[in-house]
Amino acid sequence: MIDAPRLASIDEVLLVLNEVCDPEIPSLTIADLGILREIYERDGNFAVVITPTYSGCPAMQTIEDDIGSALANAGIGNYRIETRLAPAWTTDWLSESGRNKLLEVGIAPPAEATSDKRKIRSARPLIIPCPQCKSSNTERISEFGSTACKALYRCVDCREPFDYFKCI
Amino acid sequence: MKNSVTCAPQSWHFEYVLRLGDNALILGQRISEWCGHSPFVEEDVAMANTALDHIGRARMLLTHAGNLQGNKQTEDDLAYSRNEREFKNFLLCELPIGDFAYTIVRQVLLDTYHFHLYAALQKSSDDTLAAIAAKVVKESTYHLRHSSEWLIRLGDGTEESQRRAQLALDNQWRFTSEFFLADEVDDVAHQAGVGVDVSLLEKLWRDNVNDILSAACLLRPEDAPLRASGRMGLHTEHMGFLLAEMQSVQRAYPGLDW
Numbered sequence: 361m362i363d364a365p366r367l368a369s370i371d372e373v374l375l376v377l378n379e380v381c382d383p384e385i386p387s388l389t390i391a392d393l394g395i396l397r398e399i400y401e402r403d404g405n406f407a408v409v410i411t412p413t414y415s416g417c418p419a420m421q422t423i424e425d426d427i428g429s430a431l432a433n434a435g436i437g438n439y440r441i442e443t444r445l446a447p448a449w450t451t452d453w454l455s456e457s458g459r460n461k462l463l464e465v466g467i468a469p470p471a472e473a474t475s476d477k478r479k480i481r482s483a484r485p486l487i488i489p490c491p492q493c494k495s496s497n498t499e500r501i502s503e504f505g506s507t508a509c510k511a512l513y514r515c516v517d518c519r520e521p522f523d524y525f526k527c528i
Numbered sequence: 529m530k531n532s533v534t535c536a537p538q539s540w541h542f543e544y545v546l547r548l549g550d551n552a553l554i555l556g557q558r559i560s561e562w563c564g565h566s567p568f569v570e571e572d573v574a575m576a577n578t579a580l581d582h583i584g585r586a587r588m589l590l591t592h593a594g595n596l597q598g599n600k601q602t603e604d605d606l607a608y609s610r611n612e613r614e615f616k617n618f619l620l621c622e623l624p625i626g627d628f629a630y631t632i633v634r635q636v637l638l639d640t641y642h643f644h645l646y647a648a649l650q651k652s653s654d655d656t657l658a659a660i661a662a663k664v665v666k667e668s669t670y671h672l673r674h675s676s677e678w679l680i681r682l683g684d685g686t687e688e689s690q691r692r693a694q695l696a697l698d699n700q701w702r703f704t705s706e707f708f709l710a711d712e713v714d715d716v717a718h719q720a721g722v723g724v725d726v727s728l729l730e731k732l733w734r735d736n737v738n739d740i741l742s743a744a745c746l747l748r749p750e751d752a753p754l755r756a757s758g759r760m761g762l763h764t765e766h767m768g769f770l771l772a773e774m775q776s777v778q779r780a781y782p783g784l785d786w
Contacts (some may be wrong), residue, residue: 415588415667416580445588446659448666502570503674504577511572528666 368436373399373406376434383422384507387461390423394453406439411449412494414508414528451509451527459522462525466491468513470527488524490515542596542615544717546606547759549589550617553607554767555638556582557774561625563705571628572675578635581667588660595656608778612768613761618682620703622758622767629682630690635675636740643668644732645724653721661712676740683744694746701749706757707733 377396382388390396390410399408408427408486412420424441431439451470454462468491487496495517503526505512510523559582562575590603601609620638625631646668649661682693710718710726717723741748756762777784 386549410771412663414581415663416577416582417584440614445656445663450666472544502574503670504570505576506573508577510579512573526670528670 368434370399370401370406373408373431373436373439376430376436377408377427380426380430383419383426387465388458392455392458392461393453394449395423408439408443409442409444411444413449417508451525457507464493466522467510468524469524470525475492488513488519490518491522492520493518539714540716541722542593543713544723545589545593545596547616549586549593549606550615551621552582552589553586554615554617554770555621556586557632557770558625559561560633567628578671581671585660585664591617592656592660608775612763612771615758615763615767616761617758618706619756619758619764620700620706621701622764622770623700624766626696627692629689630696630699632675632678632682633693633696636679637669637700637737638703639672639675640733640736640740644729644736648724648729652723657722663691679740680744683746690745693744697746699747702752702754705751705754706759709757711759740751769778
């Protein structure tokens with residue numbers, strides 16, 4: 361039997377949402393990725409604020425559904441999900457633990473902060489260290505990888521191809 | 529009035545956002561045709577991702593357009609239920625994909641346009657449009673990096689790749705004049721601080737495209753007048769086929785959801 365939804369505290373909601381993972385990189389939570397922006401309470405109801413990563417990211421609907429089912433499983437019903445566009449999502453919001461988790465699963469984290477994002481033709485190619493052998497002797501295979509947020513690289517030394525979480 | 533666009537009060541705002549949304553939607557639909565047909569697998573992934581970015585921005589823009597109209601139409605109504613004459617995209621967006629050089633040339637021309645357009649729209653007095661622009665300009669930056677690197681590789685490549693790139697450029701160049709034909713909607717939107725200054729945009733676009741073409745060893749074609757206008761709902765013969773494919777499910781089963 362499912363209990364009737366009950367009122368919860370912000371801390372409780374946060375605890376539940378800290379377990380919600382990204383559907384495409386399941387080792388990272390939506391908090392690690394900076395998708396989860398804020399939780400606030402108004403008149404006894406919670407608003408869960410999320411910011412989409414890429415315009416075309418097909419995971420956003422799944423993320424909303426996952427938030428909904430995580431809260432429902434915890435018996436929390438008095439919430440709504442709010443999508444906030446501004447400020448636009450940036451890889452600078454990736455948490456330190458998020459960066460480490462990416463490395464653990466063999467994805468190179470974003471190499472630089474995004475303040476200099478106006479480069480159109482890359483004057484100076486970025487050095488992306490290989491997440492496997494740490495060599496800096498790597499090359500880009502493609503600007504686009506297995507998901508919208510990644511590019512495809514190859515390590516010239518250990519010969520392993522790897523995903524790079526690109527900076528935006 | 530300069531053009532036959534008739535504007536009821538405030539409808540310029542809807543029209544302005546609708547045009548942006550239609551460019552994104554029709555271009556995204558076109559690029560998605562490369563999925564499964566690109567020259568090699570990495571490029572297939574690149575094309576599919578780029579198409580998704582355009583369709584994603586179309587969703588945000590068409591939703592916003594619908595809101596401006598008082599929620600009369602959803603993003604899906606606007607995408608799937610309008611007829612050809614009601615679409616306001618640039619003709620360049622709807623032309624067939626052609627060969628890979630043809631697609632890359634179109635991407636360079638439109639990515640450069642979108643990069644400068646959305647950089648400027650970040651300062652729009654329409655907060656939602658400014659927020660969408662701030663997001664979109666990041667994507668247009670790497671779209672343009674991708675397409676311009678390819679054009680340089682093709683133009684400065686083999687005799688055959690150079691020939692195809694130049695031919696594609698010669699065929700598509702005349703469609704770019706449509707980018708900078710400011711009409712009443714553009715003028716009113718600019719005065720209201722919602723839209724951009726089209727003449728400034730043209731200068732930025734020309735400088736940037738000239739740089740890329742010279743790096744790609746390609747000759748810039750002569751400017752030519754364009755007599756049709758997608759922004760007035762007058763399209764090429766290719767548009768009907770594109771819409772037929774894109775809308776067929778919703779036309780057969782209106783309101784279908786899954």
